[in-house]
């Protein structure tokens with residue numbers, strides 16, 4: 205008899221029919237409760253996928269150590285194009301809800317209360333966003349097969365975001381409106397940049413710097429919101445839509461991302477004049 209935790213990790217279940225039904229449902233009368241239940245029922249899959257991901261990524265990195273990198277020009281471009289298009293579309297579809305809540309309910313209420321964030325068209329796109337976090341793990345497989353540098357920031361971010369996404373959605377707090385909307389917006393820029401890079405199009409160094417800056421800004425906003433919610437809930441006793449487990453994980457996640465991205469910014473653009481790959485584009489252009 206194996207340990208109950210080992211048994212839980214080996215018991216892989218995925219309701220493909222339900223997944224496809226929800227993923228292709230569209231926003232009209234999107235079944236919010238079924239959508240939340242899907243992630244609650246499949247939480248273990250995030251842990252199982254994360255373990256498999258670590259084994260596959262580091263196994264492939266080791267396997268590739270004495271081999272030539274794959275080019276993967278066509279599949280990587282298709283991949284980045286799909287993720288860029290998805291992020292742009294999701295931003296467009298989620299913009300009306302975000303700004304209507306912001307203007308009609310006010311800034312503080314927009315992160316304190318969920319309102320209809322997980323319902324209708326917005327709910328459908330929020331649900332797809334959570335699903336996309338599982339597929340984004342594929343990014344790293346491309347990195348290791350192409351023998352690009354694999355940063356701790358990258359694989360830590362991909363694992364923790366997936367776990368947070370599927371853990372939080374069944375009890376979605378009001379502040380997920382910001383986490384999700386800001387992230388699709390930032391990813392619209394980020395995957396468009398990755399698409400241009402994988403198309404071997406030269407992108408000026410300041411574009412990468414701009415994207416890292418908006419990534420950092422998104423984590424500063426998230427951390428500030430979480431700090432204010434802690435004050436509202438614990439000091440002023442305001443009944444925000446809020447789950448303590450989700451709140452703790454969000455605080456841990458956003459704080460660590462902020463630290464890692466500040467470190468990335470410093471190493472890429474400031475320390476010793478920044479990484480050569482960002483400098484070279486600008487230098488070549490100015491010559």
Ligand SMILES: CC(C)(COP(=O)(O)OP(=O)(O)OC[C@H]1O[C@@H](n2cnc3c(N)ncnc32)[C@H](O)[C@@H]1OP(=O)(O)O)[C@@H](O)C(=O)NCCC(=O)NCCSC(=O)CC(=O)O
Nearest residue numbers: 284343352358361387390394398401402412413415416419
């Ligand atoms: C400007 C950035 C967006 C990307 O910076 P870099 O391009 O320098 O990243 P890097 O040093 O890891 O280099 C990775 C190399 O692989 C290429 N590449 C192409 N497609 C890719 C893809 N889908 N995912 C990851 N890398 C990809 C890049 O163009 C680059 O090639 P080349 O060297 O030829 O240019 C930066 O701000 C950033 O996020 N860096 C952290 C690395 C990372 O993995 N980020 C994504 C997950 S974090 C995230 O998503 C945060 C968030 O939620 O907002």
